Amino acid sequence: MKIAFLACPATLPGSPTRRPDAFEHDLYLEAVRAGLGARGTVTDIDWRAPLETLAQFDAAILGTPWDYTEAKDEFLVRLGELEQAGVTVCNPLAVVRWNSDKLYLKELGERGAVTIPTLWPERAGPADVLAAFDHFNTDRVVVKRRVGAGAIGQDSFSRDNPPPANWSIEQAAMVQPFLPAIQSEGEQSFIFIDGILSHALLKRAAGGDYRIQTLYGGVELPLDPAPTDRAAAEAVLALLPFDQPPLYARIDMVRLEDGRLAVIEAELIEPYLYPEQGPNLGPLLADGILRRLG
Template sequence: MSTIGFLACDTTLPGAGERRGDAFEHDLMMTAIEPALADAGLTLKVIDWEAPLEAFEGVDLVMLGTAWNYQDKAEAFLAKLDALEARGIIVCNSAEVVRWNITKTYLRELATHGAATIPTRWLDKVSAAEAEAAMDAFGCDRLVVKRQVGAGAMGQEMLTRGEVPAGWQFDHPAMLQPFLPAIASEGELSFIFIEGELSHVLRKLPAKGDYRIQSLYGGQESVHAPSPEEASAAAAIIAALPFAAPLYARIDMLRMEDGALAVMESELIEPYLYPEQGPELGARLARAVQRKCAT
């Protein structure tokens, strides 16, 4: 019987102190995958990714799970994944995939392979003047500034033309994008793939008066039945990846003003996979993990 590790962190693990406001998503993932893995003859072991290597003794495969503090400890996180692979443990998604995905400049590479992406400026840091210049270049009045290495909208800022204080500065390597109104009207569409096959799709809408769709900020999710064109647009992003389709992927897309869907993020590290909108997710993942352990 194979043992499957599910990586978590100190703020998503139950009983480990003060939990994140979205730690309930960790619990929902456990409810979805633990019985499915057991049905497939697999044992689940939840492990803090920062635990000593000895904690991984006997583990055959690890999923990166809810290691949701990795962005502030990126080098240590990558070193741990390398160490696990060196011990012969299958890491999903692999250190190679994580290295490619950890900095959002991967979107530039996707664009060179024909993926539809949102217009973006990439800067090491951002001043008020540079933010206003980006609005001019994009022809927009609102700008979203994100960290190049980040997750869950942490540190993200929305700027409005004429309202940026003269001394404002964003001190992280940044990506600047025009605000797209579709986030509040249609919402973001998230396509969940397991080994390159579409599992389920959901629509994520922000709380009234906000633009962030994460549950931490009051975002709401609902099942979405994609049109063939929408499913094809998401599959094109998977096809554009510079490696074989990984165990899991979440492709987040938003409609541009011309009506086309563009990729916002290709979440390949530790995305929440929304099992409540995809009741077959646990079984799909279990079958895929079983195949990987058998190779």
């Protein structure tokens, strides 16, 4: 079997624009290759490569196409083209389309998931932030893009340090109260392959920061989750609006002040799946892809 590991210039080896955290690409790719073994080949390739080149693969896994957030519509069109060409895309277009706008979190909440209270301005300016302080009865909020990843374009403001008058997010946004647990405990990530928990980890921010990504100094630690925490993540997975679980899902959760875990993201497009903390990840992914190929 020939598997394409879709990537982008910011992650491909040898690229002059490669990001400093693109080592995650290398670790993820090697895990999939090792898991597939002699059963096939895995090639990392730009998702914008010519369609005739990509159509020669049996399957495509959305590895590290990290720039899709700046070209969402183009990315969705490309995945549709691949599926029409007979390439098995993991995760498929229908899943990616649903997951590509963080408004899906509102739907999950309506379906019964424990979520973080959120306001959904189509564009965010200083007035939206000031109103959110009173709406949430909080002294600090976080503002994110609805189409985004890796905390890029994200800001946090407090009543003592409000946004400057010229600040704005000129695209669909979301505003949430800042949760102290993101600094005191960290963010828990649960990696599911075909609906079964593979492994979990705790992500902690560097001192003084709240962003848990390695790009900002965050660290990841293996986690043996408490039964109630594992059940909370499994409950979110069960609420996804699909007939069967996606090949991979990373459910990111943070603790509310009442002790419950709330979903902060259900990552189904190109999440890093942390093979360092999950030594069985590669074989599980490879087996899942091959099952989809029959």
